[in-house]
Amino acid sequence: MPVKTGSISLNTHGNTDISDITKELRRLVAESGLTSGTLTVFCASSTSGLTTVEFEPGAVADLKRMFEELVSSKKDYAHNATWDDGNGHSHMRASLLGPSLTIPFVEKSLTLGTWQQVVYVDFDIRPRRRELVVQMVGE
Amino acid sequence: MPVKTGSISLNTHGNTDISDITKELRRLVAESGLTSGTLTVFCASSTSGLTTVEFEPGAVADLKRMFEELVSSKKDYAHNATWDDGNGHSHMRASLLGPSLTIPFVEKSLTLGTWQQVVYVDFDIRPRRRELVVQMVGE
Amino acid sequence: MPVKTGSISLNTHGNTDISDITKELRRLVAESGLTSGTLTVFCASSTSGLTTVEFEPGAVADLKRMFEELVSSKKDYAHNATWDDGNGHSHMRASLLGPSLTIPFVEKSLTLGTWQQVVYVDFDIRPRRRELVVQMVGE
Numbered sequence: 001m002p003v004k005t006g007s008i009s010l011n012t013h014g015n016t017d018i019s020d021i022t023k024e025l026r027r028l029v030a031e032s033g034l035t036s037g038t039l040t041v042f043c044a045s046s047t048s049g050l051t052t053v054e055f056e057p058g059a060v061a062d063l064k065r066m067f068e069e070l071v072s073s074k075k076d077y078a079h080n081a082t083w084d085d086g087n088g089h090s091h092m093r094a095s096l097l098g099p100s101l102t103i104p105f106v107e108k109s110l111t112l113g114t115w116q117q118v119v120y121v122d123f124d125i126r127p128r129r130r131e132l133v134v135q136m137v138g139e
Numbered sequence: 140m141p142v143k144t145g146s147i148s149l150n151t152h153g154n155t156d157i158s159d160i161t162k163e164l165r166r167l168v169a170e171s172g173l174t175s176g177t178l179t180v181f182c183a184s185s186t187s188g189l190t191t192v193e194f195e196p197g198a199v200a201d202l203k204r205m206f207e208e209l210v211s212s213k214k215d216y217a218h219n220a221t222w223d224d225g226n227g228h229s230h231m232r233a234s235l236l237g238p239s240l241t242i243p244f245v246e247k248s249l250t251l252g253t254w255q256q257v258v259y260v261d262f263d264i265r266p267r268r269r270e271l272v273v274q275m276v277g278e
Numbered sequence: 279m280p281v282k283t284g285s286i287s288l289n290t291h292g293n294t295d296i297s298d299i300t301k302e303l304r305r306l307v308a309e310s311g312l313t314s315g316t317l318t319v320f321c322a323s324s325t326s327g328l329t330t331v332e333f334e335p336g337a338v339a340d341l342k343r344m345f346e347e348l349v350s351s352k353k354d355y356a357h358n359a360t361w362d363d364g365n366g367h368s369h370m371r372a373s374l375l376g377p378s379l380t381i382p383f384v385e386k387s388l389t390l391g392t393w394q395q396v397v398y399v400d401f402d403i404r405p406r407r408r409e410l411v412v413q414m415v416g417e
Contacts, residue, residue, distance in 0.1 A: 003314045003417050005384050036142045038179050038241075038276055040316050040380050044391035046332040053234045054185040058217035059227070066210060066231045071344060078336035088337070092344045095331045099394070100380050102179050102239050102316075104274035106144050111272045113183035116238070133389045135382035137276055137316055137415055138142050175281045177318050177380075177415055192373045193324040197356035198366070205349060205370045241318050241378050243413035245283050250411045252322035255377070276415055278281050 002139070004032040008041075008132040012048075012122035016064045016093070020055045021132070022110075022117045028134050029105050037138015039110065042100045044133065047090040047124040049097030055117035067093050067123070090123035097121060105138070141278070143171040147180075147271045151187075151261035155203045155232070159194045160271070161249075161256045167273050168244050176277015178249065181239040183272065186229040186263040188236030194256035206232050206262070229262035236260060244277070280417070282310040286319075286410045290326075290400035294342045294371070298333045299410070300388075300395045306412050307383050315416015317388065320378045322411065325368040325402040327375030333395035345371050345401070368401035375399060383416070 006028045008021055021041070029039060041050055053059050070093075077088020101118065104111045112118070122128060145167045147160055160180070168178060180189055192198050209232075216227020240257065243250045251257070261267060284306045286299055299319070307317060319328055331337050348371075355366020379396065382389045390396070400406060 005314060005382065036144060036274075038177070038274055038316070040382055042380075042382050042389055044389055044394060046330060046337075046391060046394040051234045052185060052238045054218070054230060056218070056221050058219070058221040059185075059230050061217040062227055062231055063234055066235070070209060070235075070348060078339040079332070079334070080336070082334050082336040088340055091332055091337050092340055095329045095341055096344070096348075096375070097235075098237065098376065098379070099330045101237070102181075102241050102380050104144065104179055104181050104272050106272075106274075111181055111183055113185060116183060116185040133382050133384075135314075135316055135384075175283060175413075177316070177413055190373045191324060191377045193357070193369060195357070195360050197358070197360040198324075198369050200356040201366055201370055202373055205374070209348065209374075236374070237376065240376070241320075241380050243283065243318055243320050243411050245411075245413075250320055250322055252324060255322060255324040 004136045006134045008134060010130050012128050012130055014122055014124045014126045016067050017122045018060050019120045020117045021120050025118055029110055032136050034136055034138040035108055036106045037136055038102050038104050039136045040100055040102045042133045047087055047094050048122045049094045049099055050101040050120055051097060052116045053119050054115045087125045093123040143275045145273045147273060149269050151267050151269055153261055153263045153265045155206050156261045157199050158259045159256045160259050164257055165249060168249055171275050173275055173277040174247055175245045176275055177241050177243050178275045179239055179241045181272045186226055186233050187261045188233045188238055189240040189259055190236060191255045192258050193254045226264045232262040282414045284412045286412060288408055290406050290408055292400055292402045292404045294345050295400045296338050297398045298395045299398050303396055304388060307388055310414050312414055312416040313386055314384045315414055316380050316382050317414045318378055318380045320411045325365055325372050326400045327372045327377055328379040328398055329375060330394045331397050332393045365403045368403060371401040
């Protein structure tokens, strides 16, 4: 059973910047030549994470606010004393959300809901160039 | 290496309704014909999620309370203004918990702990008919 | 396509004890004989979880504090009335964080970032002997 590995490159703005990567994932599934299996998206970063959400401006704004309320950017973090880079809250939000997401695909199509988009959330505090690993295992 | 895809249908009551789906998952593994591999459960929904918990009434009640405390149903959400459907908090809780869970199976058996059940958590605010995708990749 | 299953044994101290298991995971990938695929780490426990973090003392301390702030050990939990074991908050933190983590590997190497370590977080309130399941599916 083959393994196919691709990637997604994107420029992010930081501060809980939320990017819809659903279209790129669908393209990678279509190009893989596989019919069914699981797709894993992974961010090789400790200041960002992945989840799904209905990607509309209201829910996107709510998501940003939720992370500020759960893990405040205004508090002190011991991590900041280590590197003096001021993104301690970014690290905590990333650990809470998690760096990977696994989604089944069937008949060459991701099994996402109609109102469900895959989003990459960059919690870092400055613009970044990011590369996500996308791996499909199937047949 | 084969891929086997099944599903679980269930009726949920909404408002952080927590359903134990462990027995159905064990049945799907047994019926798959596979000996070892990974099972992925995925909900094609942006208002529900998956995790594990010791499924006893106390922990189930605690889980409902935890989500209410982390992401209050009493606050205003920008998502509600978009659709006027009042489930903005459901979307946020679902994004926080995540829509998928991956569990290894070995010798035709899920590697769950004795006091660990797989639960589907429906955060939406009304009863729903739900279908979960269950996919096994292995040998 | 082969499936390879290994394990990691570790002694934990409890109370959100955070262990870096990256080296053991890299060793299991190297020993698997597989070139590329996905690795899943799973804890067969309802009082512990897995994520990634930059494993340095500051971020580790921040992570412990974050979980105490999100899910307080000082509150009452209905689970405690069931077993009288005082670890209701441990169960809730575990359900929130999640019991599994999936990471792609390519050219016999996990696709982790330089400052990103895989950590096992034991939320239970006493020292435990733990065994994690590590499964690789690939080619």
